[in-house]
Amino acid sequence: MCSFSPSGASVRETGASLATHQRSLGDPSLTYPLSPPLTRGCPRTSTDDLAYPLEVGYDHERLDPRLFEQEPGPDIARWAPLLPPLHAPTLGEGGTPLLDLGDGLHLKDESRNPTWSHKDRLNRVTVSAALAEGAPGVVVASSGNHGASAAAYAARAGLRAVVLTSAGSPPAVQDFARAYGATVLSVPVEERWPLLREIVDRLGYHPVSNQTVTHTGHPYGPEGYKTIAYELFLQLGRVPAAVFSPTGYAELLYGVWKGFTELRLLGLTRDVPRMFACEPAAGGPHARALAAGAPAAIVELGPTQAYGIAGPVGGHRGVRAVRDSGGEAVLVTDDEMRAAQRRLARLGVWQELSGAAGLAGYRKLARAFDGPVVCVATSSGFKDVGVGTRSYPARAGLTARDVAALLEQDA
Template sequence: MGQLSSAVCQRSVMFPAIEHPLSPALTRGCPDTSTADVAYPAEVGYDYAAVPRELFAPAPAAGLDRWAPLLPPLAAPGLGEGGTPLLEIADGLLVKDESRNPTWSHKDRLNRCTTSAAVAEGAPGIVVASSGNHGASAAAYAARAGLPCVVLASAGAPPAVASFLAAYGATVLAVPEEARWPLMRRIVDELGLHPVSNLTEQHTGHAWGPEGYKTIAYEIFAERGGVPAAVFVPTGYGELLFGVWKGFQELHDLGLADRVPRMFACEPAAGGPLSRALAKGVPAVRVDVGPTAAYAIDSAVSGYRGVAAITRSGGAALLVSDEEMAAAQRELAGAGLWQELSGAAGLAGFRQLRDVEGPVVCIATSSGFKDLGVGATPPEPVEPTWEAVEARLRAAGF
């Protein structure tokens, strides 16, 4: 349990000697000093003598830097990635909200590590094939490291992602999806840029990248003082799934944790290459992907990382529909967490398996701002009369 609050009252900002009880909260200023012309705000007063001195004692480095001994050399400067909140939204159901990272997704943990490789190797820049979170994050970490960044993207990138790329000064090449990877390999071979996304037909990925995801496991363990029973992970290529599993496995190998949680991959039902690979007992497969709005995880290919995480943890791959993800997205929003559709896949998977005993953690990967079409529909205007406003509110159930 955290420290008890030292708050004792509310008081006028203009006249601090005028105090009011701590509750109810004053939402219209100080009632004793405000006038019709001036609303003097209120503030909270504290018993400062009761504030523990150790509250301000030096703490370990935050974010990924705290875990540097278990990561590749962090040669690239960070952006404060990691240290995201772990929120209990129901009894025994926790959500790790990765939208709180610098570019609003889990990819920041990966790109701190991959950009570090580029810096350590003296690469003249980095290149990434992505129309979503990965590209936005790579552009940010390249900018932070003073490196140019080339992003092979599609013309239909979400508005928020396009804005990120423009802000960071990335060179964006909008090409058909099937042309991305051949062009990326050519850029690497001829210009020497460092690739921070996949280059192979089946997904192998950057060796350093998933190491950054291990820190999610470290943070969960450090905050909870133990290991959850299961972790549900939105899954495309399986790098996040693998990284989180590896982090827990390391904790077990170091003698800090008594077990490793079961890992559940949550893939769009429109594709599901990891699920297919596990069913066939093969390292990886390619599938045809049907229509889905979960663009961030609609992968046609899987990689062996995902198979390893599932089989070694005794978990499973779950297929979730767009409707199930949308329901999970609404549930998270009802708890104050706005996730993109793909980011809600973990909770959607958990809702399929109601017999999993807790505590369980659902990884929520990215902000709802990253969804396609966000911002395209403005709110319907309402006449600024009480009659019109009251009618709208009554219709909303007030």
């Protein structure tokens, strides 16, 4: 039996969610009921200085083996047995292209999602949780992709959305979220998370972003990112040797890693990729934690234009994914990200600066791998700082010779 997504792509129904519980990453022996989602971290292992996130556990023995016989395509409901229950309607997220850049290097272009970023996979899952919990709406602290995506999925589900952003976020991105009917408020950074918690506690809104001292986020969120691993497995016909991912809070990094570990658990592969967390050199909390052997870290953040992944707060998920996979954290400068961004644009893919961090990390490491390498590119260049603010006055009297000279200059 098949259902159909808004894009018209057929989605095989392979059963309902097999999610059974939440499990602490601070102590995997500690489990909790699947509902309600514990959005403030594990209550038994977290402290005032360190919060441990939770993940979702599944009854893998009941999985229909035909699940991985399908072609990757839009609507992550095709992976429903390995996701928390999906109550929110789809906008056609997932099924993004894998571009062959040559010499064994591939680009997973997540800017092809409905709101032009990877966050759509997460918000299909977290907005579903909001519906399941009977919340009147969702609230998110975000200066970019997360806020716009949450607003879109909330609108599609008939929920209100409150987006707490910073005055320095790109005006076009704020307009993006407002277009979906969200209430968008510019709030000083130090006030954003206290206000978010107050909205959760007093107004009953469901939080789809972090509330804790080190990052925990929503326990269901990274489950949506597992679908990238499933798609890569089918698109490549194997598991990649390495994955380079732009990394802020590392939900994406961890979700992709967990997806590959599930493929191994299910007996579909014996291999898993090495995961590389590509962070702005202006911060790098996961690099700091890994170097110190700590479960998570908070650092001082310097200036960077990569606002989508810039933050002083790390979390345990990213540390686990890098450490357990034998990967590394790679610190990339804005100049290195700009060079990668220009390279992708010359290949026909326009990414915001943060979205090019994966390729920047791969180029910086300059290491050979025994198998294909995937760089995840997360978000459209339309969301970059300063886009649309420049003007280009008309130039009268140009000749073909003038154009030829300009072409030579740009070559």
